[in-house]
Amino acid sequence: MKFPIYMDNHSTTPMDPRVLEAMLPYFIEKFGNAASRNHQFGWEAEEAVEHARKQIARLIHCDAKEIVFTSGATESDNLALKGIVEMYKEKGDHIITCSTEHRAILDTCKSLEKRGIKVTYLQVEKDGRVNLDAVRNAITDKTILISIMLANNEIGTIHPIAEIGKIAKEKGILLHCDATQGVGKIPVDVEALKVDLMSFTSHKIYGPKGIGALYVRKKGPRVRLVPQMDGGGHERGMRSGTLPVPSIVGFGKACELCEQEMPTESARIAAMRDRLQAQIMKDLDECYLNGHQTERLPHNLNISFAYVEGEALLMGVKEIALSSGSACTSATLEPSYVLRALGVGSDLAHSSIRFGLGRFTTDEEVDYTAKRMVAAVTRLREMSPLYEMAKEGIDLKSVQWAVH
Amino acid sequence: MAYSEKVIDHYNNPRNMGSLPKDDLQVGTGIVGAPECGDVMKLQIKVEDDVIVDAKFKTFGCGSAIASSSLATEWLKGRTVAEAYTIKNTAIVQELNLPPVKIHCSVLAEDAIKSALEDYKKKSLAATGETK
Numbered sequence: 001m002k003f004p005i006y007m008d009n010h011s012t013t014p015m016d017p018r019v020l021e022a023m024l025p026y027f028i029e030k031f032g033n034a035a036s037r038n039h040q041f042g043w044e045a046e047e048a049v050e051h052a053r054k055q056i057a058r059l060i061h062c063d064a065k066e067i068v069f070t071s072g073a074t075e076s077d078n079l080a081l082k083g084i085v086e087m088y089k090e091k092g093d094h095i096i097t098c099s100t101e102h103r104a105i106l107d108t109c110k111s112l113e114k115r116g117i118k119v120t121y122l123q124v125e126k127d128g129r130v131n132l133d134a135v136r137n138a139i140t141d142k143t144i145l146i147s148i149m150l151a152n153n154e155i156g157t158i159h160p161i162a163e164i165g166k167i168a169k170e171k172g173i174l175l176h177c178d179a180t181q182g183v184g185k186i187p188v189d190v191e192a193l194k195v196d197l198m199s200f201t202s203h204k205i206y207g208p209k210g211i212g213a214l215y216v217r218k219k220g221p222r223v224r225l226v227p228q229m230d231g232g233g234h235e236r237g238m239r240s241g242t243l244p245v246p247s248i249v250g251f252g253k254a255c256e257l258c259e260q261e262m263p264t265e266s267a268r269i270a271a272m273r274d275r276l277q278a279q280i281m282k283d284l285d286e287c288y289l290n291g292h293q294t295e296r297l298p299h300n301l302n303i304s305f306a307y308v309e310g311e312a313l314l315m316g317v318k319e320i321a322l323s324s325g326s327a328c329t330s331a332t333l334e335p336s337y338v339l340r341a342l343g344v345g346s347d348l349a350h351s352s353i354r355f356g357l358g359r360f361t362t363d364e365e366v367d368y369t370a371k372r373m374v375a376a377v378t379r380l381r382e383m384s385p386l387y388e389m390a391k392e393g394i395d396l397k398s399v400q401w402a403v404h
Numbered sequence: 405m406a407y408s409e410k411v412i413d414h415y416n417n418p419r420n421m422g423s424l425p426k427d428d429l430q431v432g433t434g435i436v437g438a439p440e441c442g443d444v445m446k447l448q449i450k451v452e453d454d455v456i457v458d459a460k461f462k463t464f465g466c467g468s469a470i471a472s473s474s475l476a477t478e479w480l481k482g483r484t485v486a487e488a489y490t491i492k493n494t495a496i497v498q499e500l501n502l503p504p505v506k507i508h509c510s511v512l513a514e515d516a517i518k519s520a521l522e523d524y525k526k527k528s529l530a531a532t533g534e535t536k
Contacts, residue, residue: 327441
């Protein structure tokens with residue numbers, strides 16, 4: 001086993017060596033600008049880009065012409081929301097989204113609110129899924145866009161996008177889906193999901209960082225948006241800027257590998273994830289799974305370990321790379337807003353650990369991680385005044401805490 | 405965010421982790437913080453003839469919180485009650501090299517010390533009926 005063990009694949013993934021190999025010729029040898037129309041350097045680069053575009057389109061079952069390259073899912077989210085709001089401003093000024101979206105969506109919505117756009121942030125149920133009736137009831141005659149993520153980055157919960165798509169189509173409203181965590185892990189078909197725009201990125205699927213895409217529907221309906229990056233009209237006028245050819249080649253190769261390997265890979269990873277969960281939970285009491293039990297990404301696990309704080313837990317397993325919903329681990333010193341939205345109390349939010357398995361995770365690593373987690377939780381519970389009080393039969397919710 | 409060696413040391417080798425009997429008249433117990441905040445410290449002292457002869461802690465919190473409370477028990481042992489009141493969070497910050505985002509852990513530890521001392525005082529006043 002190599003240490004440290006990487007089990008934080010929601011945050012990013014290592015590049016697949018095959019992806020790196022595909023990229024290499026495009027740095028020094030075939031380095032042309034894909035927009036140079038008049039010489040071989042340009043033609044070679046353009047050919048590589050178009051080939052990658054097809055590989056990417058195949059993974060999500062769209063036409064290659066419907067792929068717009070961006071610097072990543074954050075930019076794709078910005079482009080989708082701002083681009084649509086600006087294009088359809090005569091039609092309306094209301095967006096519907098969800099409180100558990102990634103910051104790339106939430107912060108963009110906040111920015112749009114400053115411009116006078118109205119945003120409805122739907123609550124989720126206890127299992128993390130958005131309620132279909134809530135979506136329907138939130139629609140007004142000024143609604144121009146619904147944006148719901150395919151799968152949540154913290155708790156892995158998969159939303160009923162196809163059903164939301166059906167509602168959106170009925171009402172003639174565009175549907176954007178941030179599919180960053182789902183693409184390459186579960187089958188994604190833009191027709192089946194009935195989405196009109198979809199964001200995703202390369203670095204979550206063993207490709208390079210700094211490149212992503214926005215799917216923009218061309219037919220049924222033809223979606224138009226106002227570009228957010230001006231300067232030359234690249235990507236059908238939707239996103240200007242010289243294309244990073246090596247990164248695009250890598251992105252394409254990463255998608256191709258996912259398409260080929262996903263059926264067996266996702267099953268294998270899900271089995272390891274289930275074993276990790278079983279091994280942890282059989283030896284520890286008061287562990288709570290956060291998110292939906294079955295509508296969940298195959299490689300995600302998010303568990304709250306009552307009476308133990310997340311950052312201290314991570315310190316106890318510092319040879320394993322994980323992440324936590326604890327306030328101490330966040331840049332803003334706030335506990336995870338996703339867990340809070342589920343109705344998980346702040347105390348359990350502080351006690352949560354997210355496990356993200358991946359293509360390169362081994363059975364050995366899973367078994368080791370389970371053992372170490374159990375040991376670390378047990379040790380910290382011995383040190384915990386809350387565990388002591390709970391064992392004495394005190395109801396912690398009834399205690400008057402002396403907060404300073 | 406890298407931890408200082410001292411914080412890691414206290415985390416791996418906590419000093420005086422455990423509990424003293426709450427109902428003992430010579431024991432003062434302080435519990436500060438709240439689970440929603442992600443920080444709860446329980447600090448206990450045992451006092452004999454005005455000297456803190458034993459101190460124990462239990463903490464729900466991050467590595468810096470654990471280290472701060474562990475260090476607090478180390479510093480309390482052997483001090484008089486009056487001396488214990490002078491322990492300042494800034495000294496904890498310095499000793500453990502706490503970064504700015506973790507200063508509040510040291511503040512909570514100082515609060516825990518004061519809370520334990522107050523509890524002891526209250527109990528001993530009630531026991532002897534004396535006014536100090």
